[in-house]
Amino acid sequence: MEKLLGFLEKKSIIILVLSVFVLGYWIGVNSMQDIYRYAIVGAVYELLWFPFLMLFFLLPILNLVMLVKSKFNFKRTWLYALIINCLTIFYLFKMVG
Incomplete structure (x- = not known):
C-alpha cells in the first residue's frame, strides 16, 4: 500500500x-438526449460507462x-x-434529481 501511495x-x-476526464465524460453523456441515436456513440458509451463509474x-476517496x-x-x-470530483458529484445529483 505504501508503494502505491508513494507512486x-x-x-x-x-x-x-x-x-477532469470524468467530469467531461458525465457532462457529455448527460448532454445527449438519445445516446443510442448513433451506433458508434452508443458503443463507446457501453464500453466506457463502467470504468468511469468506478473512477x-x-x-474522491483517493484524493481525500x-x-x-x-x-x-x-x-x-x-x-x-x-474540488473537480465534488463538482462532478454535484452535477450528477443535479441531473438525476
Missing part, C-alpha cells in the same frame, strides 16, 4: 487529469486520502482534483 504522490497530475467513486497524507498542502494538485 501516486509523484503522479498527482495524472489524478487531476483523470478527474467516479474511487477518485492523498490530501490528508500530504498534510493539506495546497501546492499539490490533490485539493484541485478533489
